[in-house]
Amino acid sequence: MKVLLNSSEMKACDVSTMMQYGIPSAVLMERAALAVRDAAVEHFHPETVLVLCGSGNNGGDGFAAARLLMDQGIRADVLFLGTHARMTEQCQLEEELFRRSGGQVLPDDARLSGYDLIIDALFGIGLSREVLGRYADLINAVNRSDTPVLSVDMPSGVSADSGQVLGTAIRADLTVTFQFEKLGQKLFPGAELCGRLLTFDVGIRNPIPSHTGFSAASGSGNPDQEHSPVYTLEEKDLPALLPRRHADDHKGNCGKLLIISGNTGMAGAAILAARSALRSGAGMVCVLSHPDNRLAIQTAVPEALFAPWPADLSPDSDGRKLLARWLFWCDAAAAGPGLGTDAFSLSLLTVFLKNFKGHVVLDADALNLLAEHPEILPPERLPDPVSDSAPETEFCGVSAVITPHPGEMSRLTHSPIDVILAGPIRVARSYSRKTGLTVVLKGARTVVTDGTDTMLNTLGNEGMATAGSGDSLTGIIGALLAQGLAPFDAAQTGVLLHAMAGDRAAAVLGTRSMKAGDLADFLPEVLKDIRF
Numbered sequence: 001m002k003v004l005l006n007s008s009e010m011k012a013c014d015v016s017t018m019m020q021y022g023i024p025s026a027v028l029m030e031r032a033a034l035a036v037r038d039a040a041v042e043h044f045h046p047e048t049v050l051v052l053c054g055s056g057n058n059g060g061d062g063f064a065a066a067r068l069l070m071d072q073g074i075r076a077d078v079l080f081l082g083t084h085a086r087m088t089e090q091c092q093l094e095e096e097l098f099r100r101s102g103g104q105v106l107p108d109d110a111r112l113s114g115y116d117l118i119i120d121a122l123f124g125i126g127l128s129r130e131v132l133g134r135y136a137d138l139i140n141a142v143n144r145s146d147t148p149v150l151s152v153d154m155p156s157g158v159s160a161d162s163g164q165v166l167g168t169a170i171r172a173d174l175t176v177t178f179q180f181e182k183l184g185q186k187l188f189p190g191a192e193l194c195g196r197l198l199t200f201d202v203g204i205r206n207p208i209p210s211h212t213g214f215s216a217a218s219g220s221g222n223p224d225q226e227h228s229p230v231y232t233l234e235e236k237d238l239p240a241l242l243p244r245r246h247a248d249d250h251k252g253n254c255g256k257l258l259i260i261s262g263n264t265g266m267a268g269a270a271i272l273a274a275r276s277a278l279r280s281g282a283g284m285v286c287v288l289s290h291p292d293n294r295l296a297i298q299t300a301v302p303e304a305l306f307a308p309w310p311a312d313l314s315p316d317s318d319g320r321k322l323l324a325r326w327l328f329w330c331d332a333a334a335a336g337p338g339l340g341t342d343a344f345s346l347s348l349l350t351v352f353l354k355n356f357k358g359h360v361v362l363d364a365d366a367l368n369l370l371a372e373h374p375e376i377l378p379p380e381r382l383p384d385p386v387s388d389s390a391p392e393t394e395f396c397g398v399s400a401v402i403t404p405h406p407g408e409m410s411r412l413t414h415s416p417i418d419v420i421l422a423g424p425i426r427v428a429r430s431y432s433r434k435t436g437l438t439v440v441l442k443g444a445r446t447v448v449t450d451g452t453d454t455m456l457n458t459l460g461n462e463g464m465a466t467a468g469s470g471d472s473l474t475g476i477i478g479a480l481l482a483q484g485l486a487p488f489d490a491a492q493t494g495v496l497l498h499a500m501a502g503d504r505a506a507a508v509l510g511t512r513s514m515k516a517g518d519l520a521d522f523l524p525e526v527l528k529d530i531r532f
């Protein structure tokens with residue numbers, strides 16, 4: 001587990017290290033600059049370096065790195081872009097030290113060519129607005145040049161909070177960051193603009209330990225920050241998150257999952273979900289699907305039970321009794337992949353949600369139906385999703401995980417997709433808080449949140465951008481719910497497992513050729529050596 005900080009959390013760490021532990025700012029900056037120098041020398045072997053410095057402390061790092069490079073006999077010129085009057089105290093001091101060491105500050109229209117490396121120290125985590133004018137021109141000129149670029153802390157122009165480009169941004173080959181990774185280095189497009197990311201220990205301390213091992217945001221007074229910092233899970237975290245297995249387990253106590261999926265012609269979604277569920281340790285899986293799908297599903301997944309969904313769901317009908325029996329049988333349920341959005345699908349989902357008291361994961365068409373008919377999530381207390389004034393805890397009665405992709409999230413929240421893509425963490429958290437649902441907002445970076453704890457998945461790959469990958473995730477999360485994990489734990493563990501299977505599949509098959517069904521096939525590669 002690694003924390004991913006936003007800029008104010010990182011600043012809180014800087015301040016606490018200076019105030020609480022008495023480590024002077026100049027010491028931290030010298031260590032940061034040493035890290036930049038070492039990375040520059042090791043990765044680029046430059047004889048000449050141009051350092052672009054802004055007027056904040058990022059620029060201070062730049063002046064200090066230039067001085068340290070000169071100490072090693074490397075020619076390091078500085079191009080300063082900013083106003084002297086606005087320079088931070090630390091930046092002024094470093095400029096002074098650079099000049100005293102014989103360093104040369106070039107005019108801001110100096111040529112960028114003729115250097116082996118450009119070090120970008122214009123803006124770091126302090127970027128606060130759109131990059132315009134001379135700054136934008138310089139950044140664009142750097143991006144047009146062939147010279148390799150090392151960015152200090154952030155590629156200038158990328159928001160440390162969101163990974164969004166504010167106007168324009170440096171495209172770096174390597175980014176050197178300090179102590180903790182920042183959200184903007186992991187969220188796209190920032191993640192790509194960083195190039196390779198190296199994190200150096202410069203002695204910045206984590207001020208307040210919390211249950212996630214980290215909390216820098218307390219007391220900030222910003223309601224958007226009344227939660228633990230976002231974290232990401234690593235492969236090594238998986239064993240501790242998985243449900244336990246025991247030598248005397250039997251199929252009845254390893255989790256019985258009901259998958260409600262597959263309208264006519266949509267057997268594939270049910271098959272993908274069922275295969276992934278069985279590969280994730282579920283003791284028994286039953287697929288409740290359109291009767292037409294029986295042969296396809298039972299041929300593709302003979303280990304799963306099949307229940308044809310009843311045509312008549314009216315109260316006291318045989319169909320209703322059959323559904324009730326399956327709902328009583330299962331420990332958890334997954335609904336939505338290939339369900340369809342016709343009148344029957346709506347009534348099936350409505351009856352299911354009203355009568356099932358266990359944990360559920362809702363995906364795909366279940367979410368499309370929910371967006372159109374929010375009242376089907378009992379009790380009827382879903383707030384207006386667009387209004388921020390809704391009270392914070394309006395729990396919806398069922399304990400559900402929802403797994404929307406940005407399009408489905410847009411339908412649920414009535415927000416445009418670009419708003420969701422620009423702030424997935426904020427959107428997912430806010431929707432989770434309003435509804436009480438655990439939200440898995442999928443994408444190249446998937447956000448998992450219960451409104452308080454938030455995990456950002458950084459594993460997986462673009463080979464997973466293929467139809468049916470989401471159905472596989474639904475099956476995995478459903479299986480983990482059926483094995484007794486709480487909704488948030490099932491969601492974050494499922495997302496990690498799914499991504500790791502995707503990475504194993506990509507390693508063998510390549511990102512172009514892998515397909516959704518491979519995710520289930522590669523789950524054993526992830527799970528086979530994990531005992532108990």
Ligand SMILES: NC(=O)C1=CN([C@@H]2O[C@H](COP(=O)(O)OP(=O)(O)OC[C@H]3O[C@@H](n4cnc5c(N)ncnc54)[C@H](O)[C@@H]3O)[C@@H](O)[C@H]2O)[C@@H](O)CC1
Pocket residue numbers: 014025028029032054055056057058059061086088122123124125126127128129130131132135152153154178
């Ligand atoms: N003790 C510390 O605080 C440490 C700070 N460090 C460095 O300090 C950086 C943060 O420094 P600062 O908080 O001074 O912030 P930055 O240096 O990242 O940027 C802030 C400066 O840029 C200006 N600015 C912001 N957006 C702008 C825009 N769009 N156009 C023009 N000007 C803009 C601000 O007015 C301010 O002058 C980190 O990223 C890191 O590089 C490191 O030295 C480690 C220790």
Ligand SMILES: Nc1ncnc2c1ncn2[C@@H]1O[C@H](COP(=O)(O)OP(=O)(O)O)[C@@H](O)[C@H]1O
Pocket residue numbers: 364405442443444445446459460461462463464465466467468469470471472473498
């Ligand atoms: N570029 C990517 N990097 C990592 N994971 C990805 C990427 N593209 C897609 N995924 C993952 O693949 C899954 C796709 O799900 P979804 O969009 O619901 O597809 P479908 O509806 O076709 O099943 C999600 O879990 C998503 O996080």
Ligand SMILES: [K+]
Pocket residue numbers: 058120121122123124151152153154155156
């Ligand atoms: K920078």
